[in-house]
Amino acid sequence: MTTTFPPSSSAPPASNSGGLMAWLRKNLFNNWLNGILTVAISAMLVWVGMSFLEWAFTVAQWSVIPANWQLYFVGRYPNDQYWRLWAIFGLVAILSGLSWGILARNTAQLFTKTALICLGLLGVFGVIMPAPLTSRLLFLGAVILLAAAAWGGRQLGHSVAGIGRWISFAWIASFFVVMWLLAGGFGLESVSTGNWGGLLLTLFISVVSILLCFPMGVLLALGRQSSLPVVRLLSVLYIEIIRGVPLIAILFIGQNMIPLFLPQGMRPDNVYRAILGLTLFSAAYLAENVRGGLQAIPRGQMEAAHALGLNPALTTMLIILPQALKISIPAIVGQFISLFQDTTLLSIVSILELLGISRSILANPSFIGRYWEVYLFIGVIYWLFCYLMSIGSRRIEASLNTEH
Amino acid sequence: MLFAATLSVATLTACTTPETTDDAAADGDEAAPTATAEGSLLSAIRDRGTLVCGVEGSIPGFSFVESDGSYSGLDVDVCRAVAAAVFETSEVDDLIEYRNLDSTERFTALAGGEVDMLSRNTTWTSSRDAAGGNGMEFAPTTFYDGQGMMVTTASGIQTLEDLEGRSVCVETGTTTELNLADRMRELGVNYNEVKFQDSDATYAAYAEGRCEAVTSDRSQLAARRTTLPSPDEHALLDVTMSKEPLGPVTMNNDSEWFDVVKWVTYGLVQAEEFGITQDSVQEALQSENPEIRRFLGVEGDLGSQLGLSNEFMVYAVEAVGNYGEVYERNIGGQLGIDRGLNMLWTDGGLMYSPPFR
Numbered sequence: 001m002t003t004t005f006p007p008s009s010s011a012p013p014a015s016n017s018g019g020l021m022a023w024l025r026k027n028l029f030n031n032w033l034n035g036i037l038t039v040a041i042s043a044m045l046v047w048v049g050m051s052f053l054e055w056a057f058t059v060a061q062w063s064v065i066p067a068n069w070q071l072y073f074v075g076r077y078p079n080d081q082y083w084r085l086w087a088i089f090g091l092v093a094i095l096s097g098l099s100w101g102i103l104a105r106n107t108a109q110l111f112t113k114t115a116l117i118c119l120g121l122l123g124v125f126g127v128i129m130p131a132p133l134t135s136r137l138l139f140l141g142a143v144i145l146l147a148a149a150a151w152g153g154r155q156l157g158h159s160v161a162g163i164g165r166w167i168s169f170a171w172i173a174s175f176f177v178v179m180w181l182l183a184g185g186f187g188l189e190s191v192s193t194g195n196w197g198g199l200l201l202t203l204f205i206s207v208v209s210i211l212l213c214f215p216m217g218v219l220l221a222l223g224r225q226s227s228l229p230v231v232r233l234l235s236v237l238y239i240e241i242i243r244g245v246p247l248i249a250i251l252f253i254g255q256n257m258i259p260l261f262l263p264q265g266m267r268p269d270n271v272y273r274a275i276l277g278l279t280l281f282s283a284a285y286l287a288e289n290v291r292g293g294l295q296a297i298p299r300g301q302m303e304a305a306h307a308l309g310l311n312p313a314l315t316t317m318l319i320i321l322p323q324a325l326k327i328s329i330p331a332i333v334g335q336f337i338s339l340f341q342d343t344t345l346l347s348i349v350s351i352l353e354l355l356g357i358s359r360s361i362l363a364n365p366s367f368i369g370r371y372w373e374v375y376l377f378i379g380v381i382y383w384l385f386c387y388l389m390s391i392g393s394r395r396i397e398a399s400l401n402t403e404h
Numbered sequence: 405m406l407f408a409a410t411l412s413v414a415t416l417t418a419c420t421t422p423e424t425t426d427d428a429a430a431d432g433d434e435a436a437p438t439a440t441a442e443g444s445l446l447s448a449i450r451d452r453g454t455l456v457c458g459v460e461g462s463i464p465g466f467s468f469v470e471s472d473g474s475y476s477g478l479d480v481d482v483c484r485a486v487a488a489a490v491f492e493t494s495e496v497d498d499l500i501e502y503r504n505l506d507s508t509e510r511f512t513a514l515a516g517g518e519v520d521m522l523s524r525n526t527t528w529t530s531s532r533d534a535a536g537g538n539g540m541e542f543a544p545t546t547f548y549d550g551q552g553m554m555v556t557t558a559s560g561i562q563t564l565e566d567l568e569g570r571s572v573c574v575e576t577g578t579t580t581e582l583n584l585a586d587r588m589r590e591l592g593v594n595y596n597e598v599k600f601q602d603s604d605a606t607y608a609a610y611a612e613g614r615c616e617a618v619t620s621d622r623s624q625l626a627a628r629r630t631t632l633p634s635p636d637e638h639a640l641l642d643v644t645m646s647k648e649p650l651g652p653v654t655m656n657n658d659s660e661w662f663d664v665v666k667w668v669t670y671g672l673v674q675a676e677e678f679g680i681t682q683d684s685v686q687e688a689l690q691s692e693n694p695e696i697r698r699f700l701g702v703e704g705d706l707g708s709q710l711g712l713s714n715e716f717m718v719y720a721v722e723a724v725g726n727y728g729e730v731y732e733r734n735i736g737g738q739l740g741i742d743r744g745l746n747m748l749w750t751d752g753g754l755m756y757s758p759p760f761r
Contacts, residue, residue: 067471076473194501256509259516350461350504352469360461360504362604363468364476365738369631371604 055372064370065377066130068361072378075197075352081189084181085200086138090145091174097146099167101153103399110154111147119147175211193271197352199381205271205353206340209278213339214332216279217286218325222316224287225294235287242284248345250277255349274346282339289331293324326400333393337386344382354378444660446711449490449520454501457483458519461504464627465735466525466547475502478734479523482546482652482669485720485730486521489668492713494722511538514655521665522653532653541662543652544669546727547735548745548754550644551583552622554629557639559616564591564643571596571615575606583646584619607632617641621648626741663710667760671717674699674757675726677748682725685718699760706760727755 029035065072074085104110111119126139156163182204184190196204223235242250254277255270262268268276297320305315325332347356358374361367367374449455459467459479467477474497487496503519510526513519528545531537553572555561561570564587574581576599588595598615600606607628610618618625622640629635652669654662675681678696680688689700697703701714708714724730728748735741747753 071469071471071473076469079473192501194503252508256512259518260512348506350506350509352461352504356504357469360469361471363462363464364470365464365468365627365630368464368627369604369607371608 060373061370062373064361064367064373067367068364069130071357071361072198072354072381074200075357076195077197077200078189078191078195081184081191084184084188086142088178088181089138089142091177093142093146094149095167095171095174097149098153098156098170100146101150101155102157102163102167104150105154105157110150119143122146193269196271198357199354201271201351202340202343202353203385205275205278205343205346205351206336208275209282209339210336212275212279213282213286216283218290218321220283220287221290221294222321224291239284239287242281243288247277247281247342248348250281251345251349253277270349271351274349274351278339278342281342282335286332286335289328289335290324292331293326293328294320296327297323326397329393329397329400333389337389340386340389341382354381444711445520445655445658446490446661446664449661453491454499455483455487455490455521456501456503456519457487458503458505458510458513458522458524459483460524461502463525463624465623465739465741467502467523476734478547478730479525479652481724481730481734482523482672483521485672485724486652486665486668488719488723489671489712489716490664492716492719494719496723511540514540514653520654520661525650526653528649528651535656539656541654541656541658543654543662543666544673544757545649545651545754546669547623547650549621549623549648549650550745551580551619551646551648552625553617553619553641553643553645554610554625554638555617555641556613557637561617561641563641564588565593567595567617568593569595570617571598573598573600573606573610573615573618575600575603575620577601579646580620587645619645622744623735623739623741627739630740660711664712667710668716668720670757671699671720671760672724672727672730673748673755674760675717675721676728676755677750677757680721680726682721682729685721689718695760704761 028038070079074082077085101110122143123140126136126143129136129139131139153163153167160166180186180188182191182196183193193201220235220239223231224239226232226235251274254273258268258273301319301323302315305319310318343353344355346353347359350356352360355378358378362369362371362374457480459475459477461467461469461475463477463479465477467475467479470476480502483500483502484496487500488494491499493499503513505513505519505522505524510522510524511532514522523546525547526532526542527549528542532540533542553564553567559570561567567588572584572595574584574597581597581599584597596615598609600609603620603624606618606620609615611632618628620628622644625640629638629640632638652665654665675685678688678693678699680696680700685700688696689702691697691700691702694703698706700718701707701716705714707716710716713719725733731743731746736743743753745754747755749756
């Protein structure tokens with residue numbers, strides 16, 4: 001496989017014996033066929049790269065991105081209420097920092113090279129982003145807050161026992177604070193979900209759906225394994241029916257048909273209907289992922305738990321589930337990533353999430369036909385978040401790995 | 405376990421709906437007695453203090469989101485004019501809630517009371533109007549569209565017959581595609597269809613020269629033409645393959661509300677006929693012309709007959725201008741689409757308002 005990679009400056013590993021030339025010969029030119037492939041493929045990559053750069057610097061008109069910066073990130077959220085979004089951003093930065101510090105309390109170094117690079121990149125983004133000066137300063141402030149909270153979290157982690165539980169509690173509590181800040185009410189001006197949009201709405205929908213579908217999926221997986229026939233039947237029915245229907249059909253039912261069934265006065269907001277659809281859909285898939293983990297646990301584990309006198313509920317909670325979930329992490333995170341990407345389908349049912357708002361921007365007569373630039377930009381945003389999730393899952397896997 | 409599962413579903417729905425009660429109270433609840441004997445949507449909208457207007461949200465010139473987050477376009481201006489007339493103010497931006505609606509959900513949203521009116525490029529057809537069909541009420545047409553054909557001038561195509569053996573780019577799954585097939589069969593012309601799922605892909609392929617012609621609604625073609633690398637090398641053929649009268653829509657069985665939307669829309673056209681503009685509406689109040697005085701509510705009670713204030717057209721014109729101004733601001737100026745059929749009847753177009761008296 002490595003034969004297909006073009007030679008690049010970062011390619012040679014540090015531990016090779018004969019320098020760059022030897023590495024090249026060994027990996028890319030070890031026989032004439034590989035040599036030809038290497039040359040052909042690098043030529044193609046260079047050509048594609050050159051064409052892209054030429055397009056990006058000469059043809060593309062990037063003005064559509066900075067001009068609509070706020071639409072991309074927060075949609076039509078009222079301008080004078082932005083402070084609430086910054087408050088949420090700051091809160092999330094502090095909690096993320098604390099969690100990071102606490103999780104890393106036993107490592108040798110908190111700010112490793114990778115961590116510093118990431119913080120640096122965030123800082124650079126904050127400086128160059130095409131937003132008003134105050135927004136950039138606030139963003140930089142949040143990055144500093146993140147680093148400071150990480151340092152603080154590490155100190156707390158050393159001095160306070162059981163801090164991990166507190167931080168979990170803080171995350172749960174923060175969810176309600178975030179909801180309050182976003183939607184308003186209780187003293188704040190209320191902002192209807194019709195005005196939420198862009199990345200804000202994409203993240204809101206995915207986070208809420210992920211939080212809701214996880215417990216539901218675990219329960220369904222356990223239900224499917226249950227020895228009670230009714231529970232098992234209902235779980236199997238639910239999982240198989242939902243898995244037999246495409247997501248877009250569920251979303252359409254949610255948006256177009258549910259209002260017809262409900263009495264006139266009851267009309268759930270369409271964002272919440274979308275979250276409901278995504279949650280019900282993902283839970284069925286998640287249940288199957290978790291079931292895979294459950295089946296991988298040897299019977300002996302359960303028998304040993306019985307022998308120790310644990311009742312079935314405790315056996316499941318303390319012995320089976322922790323092991324099963326650990327095994328299923330890659331599949332579960334895969335499900336979360338696909339849920340995140342599935343939010344784009346909501347643009348078809350007229351919800352102005354990141355893709356939906358992009359379609360609206362493309363209808364602005366000043367930006368008609370700029371779809372290349374717009375879709376590339378949101379593509380990068382989607383990639384960034386999916387990649388972050390995937391890194392996160394690998395970190396969790398590594399930290400939970402108890403095998404030798 | 406079953407109990408746990410139902411419990412989780414129950415908490416789940418409970419978690420996802422707390423806001424909905426508020427929102428339903430804001431836009432659904434009062435809208436409830438829509439078409440029933442309870443009264444008109446008009447009073448419900450007034451009590452609620454906001455007009456919920458269904459728009460498309462991504463059609464150049466008709467409805468889209470500006471960079472500052474506000475809505476803009478011809479369809480949007482119709483919503484604003486109606487809101488101005490209902491709420492008796494020309495500052496309506498905070499009084500309208502826009503709802504982007506897909507073509508599949510627009511009628512269910514209207515029927516379910518999620519929106520008070522549609523102003524989203526909806527073609528007036530008999531089946532949509534009929535009680536046995538969609539059962540909608542169509543207010544006067546605000547834009548007469550029709551399917552057209554854009555060709556490269558280099559191809560030398562002048563009429564549809566010239567398309568013999570040529571290829572035409574078309575968006576699949578639309579009436580456009582069917583109209584084209586019908587028309588070409590009628591003419592006995594053999595052409596190659598190059599189909600695309602998406603309008604951006606269609607025009608990109610046309611721009612790359614994969615087909616000599618592209619067909620769509622004339623307003624869209626004209627809008628797209630301005631974005632091609634060299635617009636002068638492309639021309640719209642002088643053919644119209646279908647009739648597409650687009651206008652606002654309300655629910656059946658609510659004449660009071662329908663009349664408001666209908667007459668505010670007519671009023672914009674009438675204002676142009678009277679020569680009343682956004683800037684001159686205050687002067688026009690001093691006019692001696694009895695028709696203008698009645699129209700603007702200086703005399704008579706045309707407004708209160710509709711359940712509005714007598715000056716309702718003053719607010720509407722102050723908010724958006726007359727039809728000609730609305731057209732020029734959204735469609736004519738930026739997109740450069742000729743008024744054509746959308747001229748006043750006095751200039752040879754179809755825009756004609758019944759008399760206000």
